[in-house]
Amino acid sequence: MSTPLLEIKDLHVYFKVYEGILKVLSGVDFRVEKKKKVGLIGETGCGKTTTMKAIMRILPALSARIPKGKILFEGKDILEMNSRDLQKVRRRNISIVFQDPTAALNPVFKVGEQLADVIKYSRKEGGTSLSEKEIKAEAVRLLKEVALPDPERIMENYPVQLSGGMRQRICIAMALASANDLLIADEPGTSLDVTIEDQILRLLKRLVEERDTSIVLISHALGAVRGLVDRVYVMYAGNMVEVSDTEDLFSDPLHPYARGLLRAVPKLTGGGIAEGIRGRIPDYLNPPEGCRFFPRCDYAMPICEKNQPPFFNHGNKHEVACFLYQR
Amino acid sequence: MAEEILTVKNLKKYFITAQGTVRAVDGVSFSVKSGETFGLVGESGSGKSTVAYTVMGIYNPTSGEILFKGVNISQGINKRPKSLKKELQIVFQDPGSSLNPKRTIQQTLELPLKVHGSSGTEDCTSRVIELLRMVELPAEYMYRYPRELGGGEKQMVAIARALATSPSFILLDEPTSALDVSVQAKIMNMLMRFQKEFDLSYLFITHNLSLMRNVASRVAIMYLGKICEVTSASEFFHTPLHPYTRMLLSSIPVITKEEEALKPKKIASRGEIPSPVNVPPGCSFHSRCPERMEICSKEDPSIVEVEEGHTVRCHLYHG
Numbered sequence: 001m002s003t004p005l006l007e008i009k010d011l012h013v014y015f016k017v018y019e020g021i022l023k024v025l026s027g028v029d030f031r032v033e034k035k036k037k038v039g040l041i042g043e044t045g046c047g048k049t050t051t052m053k054a055i056m057r058i059l060p061a062l063s064a065r066i067p068k069g070k071i072l073f074e075g076k077d078i079l080e081m082n083s084r085d086l087q088k089v090r091r092r093n094i095s096i097v098f099q100d101p102t103a104a105l106n107p108v109f110k111v112g113e114q115l116a117d118v119i120k121y122s123r124k125e126g127g128t129s130l131s132e133k134e135i136k137a138e139a140v141r142l143l144k145e146v147a148l149p150d151p152e153r154i155m156e157n158y159p160v161q162l163s164g165g166m167r168q169r170i171c172i173a174m175a176l177a178s179a180n181d182l183l184i185a186d187e188p189g190t191s192l193d194v195t196i197e198d199q200i201l202r203l204l205k206r207l208v209e210e211r212d213t214s215i216v217l218i219s220h221a222l223g224a225v226r227g228l229v230d231r232v233y234v235m236y237a238g239n240m241v242e243v244s245d246t247e248d249l250f251s252d253p254l255h256p257y258a259r260g261l262l263r264a265v266p267k268l269t270g271g272g273i274a275e276g277i278r279g280r281i282p283d284y285l286n287p288p289e290g291c292r293f294f295p296r297c298d299y300a301m302p303i304c305e306k307n308q309p310p311f312f313n314h315g316n317k318h319e320v321a322c323f324l325y326q327r
Numbered sequence: 328m329a330e331e332i333l334t335v336k337n338l339k340k341y342f343i344t345a346q347g348t349v350r351a352v353d354g355v356s357f358s359v360k361s362g363e364t365f366g367l368v369g370e371s372g373s374g375k376s377t378v379a380y381t382v383m384g385i386y387n388p389t390s391g392e393i394l395f396k397g398v399n400i401s402q403g404i405n406k407r408p409k410s411l412k413k414e415l416q417i418v419f420q421d422p423g424s425s426l427n428p429k430r431t432i433q434q435t436l437e438l439p440l441k442v443h444g445s446s447g448t449e450d451c452t453s454r455v456i457e458l459l460r461m462v463e464l465p466a467e468y469m470y471r472y473p474r475e476l477g478g479g480e481k482q483m484v485a486i487a488r489a490l491a492t493s494p495s496f497i498l499l500d501e502p503t504s505a506l507d508v509s510v511q512a513k514i515m516n517m518l519m520r521f522q523k524e525f526d527l528s529y530l531f532i533t534h535n536l537s538l539m540r541n542v543a544s545r546v547a548i549m550y551l552g553k554i555c556e557v558t559s560a561s562e563f564f565h566t567p568l569h570p571y572t573r574m575l576l577s578s579i580p581v582i583t584k585e586e587e588a589l590k591p592k593k594i595a596s597r598g599e600i601p602s603p604v605n606v607p608p609g610c611s612f613h614s615r616c617p618e619r620m621e622i623c624s625k626e627d628p629s630i631v632e633v634e635e636g637h638t639v640r641c642h643l644y645h646g
Contacts, residue, residue: 043507044478165599193370194534195596198578202595220507223537223580250582264512266537268564268579268586273519273541276512280477 003075005181005214006032006055006094011069013050013059015284022284024050025238026292027308028069032182032214037205039225039246040218042235043261045281048218051235052184056096057086074181091125095179099187101167105159111170112155115139115177122178142173146203165196169203176207183208184216189224197221201228222265226250234258237282237292239308244318254320257293291323299324331394332496332528333359333382338391338401340374340381347604351377353552354391359496364522364529366543366560368536368575372600374552375532379500382530383417395496413443416489420501422481426473432459432484433469439491458487462517479510486514490521499531503538515542536579537586540564545636548572551603551611554630558637567591568639570616610642618643 013025025047032038040048053059055071057078071078073089081089098104106114116135119142123130130138136155143151146169159167168188175183185204189197205228208215219225225232225246232249234242234257242255253259260277279296288294291304303323311319312326340352352374359365369375380386382393384404393401395415400407419425426435436455444451456466462483473481482502489497499518503511519542521527533539539546540560547557548571556569567573573591581587598615601607607614613623620642628642 043509163599193600194536195370195574195578196599198580198596201580221580222508223582225580226582227580251584261509262582264508265582266512266515266535266541267583268537268540268581268589269583270540270561270564273512273515273538275516276509280479 002034003072004031005034005036005074006030007070007072008051008055009070009072011051011054011071012067013047013054013069014065014067015060015063016065017063020285023238023287024284025054025069026287028235028238028240029311030233030240032216034181035212035214036231037208037215037217037229039229039232040216040235041220041222041225041232041261043220043281045237046235047238048235049186050238052096052186052216052218055184056090056094088125091122091178093179093181094184095175095177095182096184096186097168097171097175097188100191101164101171102159102191104171105167107159110156110158111162111167112136112139112157115142115155115170115174118174118177138177139173142176143170145176145207146170146173147199148173164192165200168192168196168200172200172204172207176211179213182214182216184218186218187220188217190219190221197224204228222250222262234261237287238284239292239321240311241293241322242318242320243311245316248316248318252318254314254318254325255293255322256297256299256324291321330361331358332361332396333530334392334394335378335382336392336394338378338381338393339389340377340386341389344604349603350552350606351603352381352388353606355549355552355554357547357554357557359528359530361495361528362522362526363544364531364542366539366546367530367532367549368534368539368546369549370534370600372551372603373549374603375549376500377552378549379417379498379530379532383415383498384412409443413492414495415498416492416494416496417498417500418482418485418489418502421505422478422485423473423505425485426481428473430472431469432471432473432476435473435484436469436488436491439488443492454491458491459484461490461521462487479506479514482506482510482514483517486518486521490525493525495526496528496530499529501533504533504535511538518542536564536575537581548575551600551606553611553640555612555641556637556639562634562637564589568633568637568644569641570594570618570643571612574615574617610640 008030011025011028015022042048116139119135119138140151148154148169189200201224217229232246233240236257242258253262263274264276266273290306291309294300294304309321309323311321313319314325336356338352338355342349367375381388384407387403388401433455436458437451440451455469459466503514543560546560546563548555550571556572567576574594574596577591577594578596609624609626610628613619622642628640630638630640631644632638633644
């Protein structure tokens with residue numbers, strides 16, 4: 001087996017706060033192969049964004065600690081990189097699209113200027129220095145690629161002059177300019193309307209397929225993930241609980257949490273709404289010692305209380321971190 | 328046939344801004360029957376919240392009539408009798424901003440009781456505890472502040488506040504769109520139970536069509552201040568007529584194969600909702616419509632009743 005593009009091994013992320021230490025991520029394992037589309041689902045506060053920020057090393061420097069774990073990008077540990085190498089990865093290899101395009105763009109610069117900066121430094125890192133004219137031509141090309149009409153005019157606009165969908169397309173264009181290997185999309189459509197979200201997701205799918213880039217799509221909109229990715233990770237309270245190919249996961253979820261989550265999604269076919277999952281996400285100051293889903297689980301066993309379950313293979317590349325599937 | 332509890336006739340609400348007149352709601356008519364859940368769906372900027380706020384009396388309508396139990400309530404909130412205010416309640420989208428951060432949950436829940444009831448302090452407290460019990464929150468939450476609660480719990484307090492005056496009609500303005508699916512499931516089930524228990528009518532606003540399918544009995548689709556289609560929920564998902572409805576349906580992300588089969592053949596969504604200051608002439612949807620005809624850019628279609636209880640505003644169904 002070749003080296004995966006990105007591999008996270010046993011990642012722990014803690015945050016120091018006034019009340020103590022928030023043990024948010026406790027042993028996250030995650031891999032993205034080259035040219036693959038991977039989804040990450042889970043509810044608010046389960047650590048999806050923390051994981052992605054750890055990859056980019058943009059966690060708040062004062063409070064975040066990474067006591068344990070590796071983030072390997074093409075075999076090199078991002079956490080060990082010096083700032084020069086890290087800058088290179090950020091400028092050339094990995095890029096991120098945030099949830100809220102309004103907050104991601106600087107309101108006092110024209111979008112064209114912001115995009116030009118990204119292109120300039122990304123190319124410089126690759127060893128080519130572009131003239132103003134070439135940068136502009138590249139910006140126009142990128143804006144056309146994200147299906148924005150009239151790119152020359154849009155580049156002269158400030159973010160407030162554009163709609164939410166257009167701003168998100170700008171953010172995607174900026175990410176494309178520097179993401180040659182991996183694009184991380186952190187809830188790219190959540191703040192948009194359903195028809196616009198649909199457009200954005202189709203756009204992302206087309207772009208990563210054309211460019212042979214890998215993508216990590218984070219979302220709590222399960223349907224959006226299902227439509228786009230090949231493989232899905234389910235996250236709960238700072239742990240990965242299940243991973244499998246997309247169709248397998250949606251037709252046959254194994255982990256009690258994944259089951260509860262999928263059941264709770266209202267279906268177009270009707271039939272009412274199933275009960276949600278009882279209880280709430282654990283307190284990160286004092287998380288359960290064993291399986292973090294233990295207090296809410298209907299199938300809890302004595303072993304779950306004290307031990308964190310490892311991944312068990314359930315065949316067909318379907319793995320689940322739950323003692324119910326221990327053999 | 329159940330009686331109509333709320334009737335809205337040709338409601339218009341315009342806002343005058345520096346850029347021009349915004350026709351946020353432009354001739355909307357619908358009625359909500361007693362005991363039903365009437366769904367109002369639309370994208371942001373379609374005017375659905377403006378309809379809601381006008382019904383609640385937060386805005387005065389520019390023209391048109393709102394009848395609640397046969398009484399005209401369109402003249403504005405000051406002229407609305409207190410006994411009617413008690414009957415109409417609202418739950419807002421974001422409980423983080425609809426609950427006063429400086430008031431304890433007890434103070435928040437007591438206010439409607441004090442305004443509308445005559446009960447003394449002791450009665451008030453016991454009613455607050457009862458309300459919290461109804462929404463399955465522990466009684467000691469009455470001493471807490473909103474910031475100490477999770478998003479779902481805050482929304483339950485907001486629901487308890489709406490229930491405090493024993494209303495007959497509750498307006499739900501995207502009550503779960505800020506919440507996770509498992510919390511959403513809990514809240515929606517609770518709302519459905521209250522509807523049966525207290526014989527409530529709901530005007531339910533959302534952009535989540537899958538959710539709408541499971542809770543609403545009838546659905547209206549809004550686009551740029553106008554209603555495009557009104558029909559029963561099951562009809563709506565099986566035989567959608569308006570091209571915009573079909574575009575919406577085919578845009579919904581789904582999670583099972585059975586659902587996939589139900590979606591209309593992929594109509595790629597395109598374009599964005601135009602600015603309501605600058606509504607296109609003719610049918611307001613024509614700029615995004617895949618089945619556009621010549622007449623669409625010239626004439627605004629009138630509403631046709633295709634079947635009983637199924638109305639649509641589109642030139643495709645004229646003549």
